[in-house]
Amino acid sequence: PIWRKNKNELKPEDYDRFYMDKHFGYDKPLKCIHTKVEGVVNYNALLYIPSQPPYDFYTKGFQKGLELYSNGVLIMEKCSDLLPDYFSFVQGLVDSPDLSLNISRELLQHDRQLRFISKKINEKIKDELLSMLKNDRDNYEKFYKNFGKQLKYGVYADFGANKDALEDLILFYSSTEKKLVSLDEYVSRMKADQKYIYYAAGDTIEKIEKLPQTEAVKEKSFEILYCTDDVDEFAIKTLAKYKEKEFKSVSDKDLGFESDEKESKKVTEENKELFDFMKDSLNGKVKEVRASKRLKSHPVCLTSDGELSIEMEKVLRTMPNGQNIKADKILEVNTNHEIFNTIKKAFADDKDKVKVYANVLYNEALLIEGLPIEDPVQFTNDICSLIK
Incomplete structure (x- = not known):
């Protein structure tokens, strides 16, 4: 034979x-x-x-x-x-x-x-x-298009028992290279002051490109890996690190920018009364409202606190008995955006209006994440009341 x-x-x-x-x-x-x-x-x-x-x-x-x-x-x-x-x-x-x-x-x-x-x-x-x-990169990418998801499931399966065998085979789309790259290629390009391997998760490359959470990382010219498969973030969480470099989601509570973190805490403390009021008006929907260190042009975004990310919540909620799974969410507000000045003024003059602003901003952030709005009718009524 x-x-x-x-x-x-x-x-x-x-x-x-x-x-x-x-x-x-x-x-x-x-x-x-x-x-x-x-x-x-x-x-x-x-x-x-x-x-x-x-x-x-x-x-x-x-x-x-x-x-x-x-x-x-x-x-x-x-x-x-x-x-x-x-x-x-x-x-x-x-x-x-x-x-x-x-x-x-x-x-x-x-x-x-x-x-x-x-x-x-x-x-x-x-x-x-x-x-x-x-x-033979072209043929490898043809292979990866068909079977790459299987490799990523292999990283995640069996509590990561095979992650070391597979980590060099997996690819992700790169924000800077505009193509699929390996983890080794990413690490080889990391800047001297870059501590983490940054990644962002979403339904498509186009949607991730527009995510407000990517602004601060892009501003520092750090490369971001785009995760568009359901299994991607689970695989990355299982890997935890590659060549001693930890993975960091652009939606993590802490991005690892120390100077930005200090400034964010300072501004949050200065506006503590307002942010606490906004949090209370959202009735437990968010763990915290705080000043954002990552937003540059957008007014608001949601980030997560803890191991379960918002994107992982979306995946798990599609599974049987997963409807009650929720990530701990933080509503981040861009204090340099003109809408924040409007909210501060309303807080001094009309606190009921601040409740409306808080709900509108929260629902906007949900839409950006691709999450459903609990009460679309109330959302549209809130917008109309602000337009009057």
Whole structure:
């Protein structure tokens, strides 16, 4: 069979033909990995990275696994133990003379030789993907478009057990490069005074570009990674850091800008009575109202306090029994914006009007985050009352 032939005897079209003849896929594969190992355990492996996901890849009916042979005799059509879930897209086969023909599926799960083969195969797949990322970027990005989400789920799954194996393979869109970049590329460009790897989460790149929370980080010319997949922020929270650089959301309570933080605390203290009144008028919807250190041109935004971000709340609330999950929200007000002077004047003259302003600003901030407004009718009435 083809997998037992010497690689020098075979042409790319031979591998492609075998791939399609075996019904691994109907398009040419993106990458073929043909390897022969002799040593503690002997085996041949012929692995394919598809150019397109299998038609049932994202369904419950999809079965991962490689064909398993012993000396050319098929033992198992789908040996799932050879591949972790994050490499479940890989198609192909493994042939080892060291495996018994009569071994049962139950015994295979505990077979030391099979575990050794699995370990070596997964190391080989990772090495080939890293090589593709470095030397064949266009094809890697094609691969990543189809299967990148699977890698990020792999980072997050099993409490981060595989994060070190996968962190160099994941990509995010960059605010400065306007393309997908790796974490290694990001860190290599970090400025001398930059402490953190900054990221922002949202539905699309276009929406993230407009987020008020990005203004302060962009003003310092720091690069921001854009997270547009549901799993992205969960993966980043699992990673926690990369090459000793911690991740920091642009919506975190503290951005790590010490001078800005001191100024924000000072202004918040100066306006404590007003901010406390605004917080109380929102009836527990926010944990705090404070002066913003991140807003430059926008009047208001929401940030989060704690491990659960606003974007993570949105994801979790779409799941069964997730409707009551809520992030601790902070309403940040731009004290340099003209609307703040209007609110301060109203606080001195007409406190009921401040309640209306607080609700309007809070609902505006919800809309920016893509969160639903609890009472749209009241919101429109509030706006109309301010226009009068």
